[in-house]
Amino acid sequence: MRLFSSSERRNQRMALNTITVKLHAVHDLFAMPRHNAFLDNYLPLSGIDQIAQQLKLMRTGDNIQVTIILPEGVDQTPDLHAEVQSAIQRYCDNRLRSLIIDLKVRKVSVIRSLQIGVVILGVSLGLAAAISRTESIVSWLRTLLSNSISIFGSVALWSPADAFLFGMRPLYNEIRTYKAIRDIDFDIQNEKAGSNTTIADQPIFGRGRR
Numbered sequence: 001m002r003l004f005s006s007s008e009r010r011n012q013r014m015a016l017n018t019i020t021v022k023l024h025a026v027h028d029l030f031a032m033p034r035h036n037a038f039l040d041n042y043l044p045l046s047g048i049d050q051i052a053q054q055l056k057l058m059r060t061g062d063n064i065q066v067t068i069i070l071p072e073g074v075d076q077t078p079d080l081h082a083e084v085q086s087a088i089q090r091y092c093d094n095r096l097r098s099l100i101i102d103l104k105v106r107k108v109s110v111i112r113s114l115q116i117g118v119v120i121l122g123v124s125l126g127l128a129a130a131i132s133r134t135e136s137i138v139s140w141l142r143t144l145l146s147n148s149i150s151i152f153g154s155v156a157l158w159s160p161a162d163a164f165l166f167g168m169r170p171l172y173n174e175i176r177t178y179k180a181i182r183d184i185d186f187d188i189q190n191e192k193a194g195s196n197t198t199i200a201d202q203p204i205f206g207r208g209r210r
Contacts, residue, residue, distance in 0.1 A: 019054045021047045022069040022191065026084065029068070030091060048091060048181070055177050066186035074190060081188060092182035096175060103171045110163045117157035124153025 023029060024040075029047035036042060045053065051066055058064065068084070070076070077083075128146040131137065137145070 016063045016065055017058055018065045018067060019051055020067045020069060021050050023047050024071065025074065026068070026070060026080065026188075029084065030087065048088070051181055051184075052177050055180055056173065064180070064184055066184055068186060068188045069191050070188065072191045076188060076190070084186070084188065088184075088186075089182055092178045095178045096182075099171060099175050099178065103168065103175070106163075106168055106171060110160060110167065113160035114157075114164050117160040120156040121153040124149050124156070128153075 021029075024043070028043055031043060031046050033045055033049075034041055034043040047068065055064070128149040131142055131149065132146040134142060
C-alpha cells in the first residue's frame with residue numbers, strides 16, 4: 001500500500017475549479033465595458049474583470065483553470081496562447097504596481113489618523129479624569145462632562161481603528177486576486193455549435209476567500 005506525503009494529500013484535497021469566460025473577441029479580455037444590452041457585443045465586464053470577480057468566490061489555495069471561449073468562426077493563431085499569456089502578465093503587473101502604491105498611501109494615512117486618534121483619546125481621558133476630581137462642579141454635571149469627553153475621545157479613535165483593522169483588507173484581497181490571475185493556467189477554445197456557456201462552471205455559493 002502506497003503512503004501519501006502531506007503535500008500529496010493536500011493537493012488531492014484541492015479540487016480543480018474552472019472559470020469559463022465567453023468573449024466576442026480575444027481583445028474583449030481587456031476591453032472597456034459596453035453597457036448597451038440592445039447590442040450583440042454587450043459586455044458589462046471585461047474578461048479579466050469577470051475572472052477577478054469569480055476568483056473572489058474561491059479559496060486562495062484552490063487549483064484554478066480558466067477557459068476562454070471565442071466565437072465558433074474565430075481562427076486561433078499558433079502564437080495566440082503566448083500572446084494572451086504575455087498580455088495577462090503585463091496587465092496584472094501594472095495593476096499590482098498601482099494597488100501596491102494605493103496600499104502604501106492608505107497605510108501612511110491610516111497610521112497618521114490612528115496616531116491623532118490616540119492623542120485625542122489620551123487628552124480626552126485625562127481631561128475627563130481631571131473634571132471628575134473637580135469638587136467645585138456639582139456631581140451630576142461633573143459626571144455628564146466626564147462621560148461626554150470620554151465618549152468623544154473614543155469616537156475620535158473609532159474611524160482610524162476601523163480603517164487600520166478592516167479598511168485595507170479589500171486592497172489586500174485585490175492584490176491576492178491579481179497575483180493569482182497572473183500565475184493562473186488558462187486555455188483558449190472555440191465555442192461549439194449550440195453551446196450557451198457564459199460564466200464559470202463551478203457553484204458560486206459555499207466558497208469564500210480566506
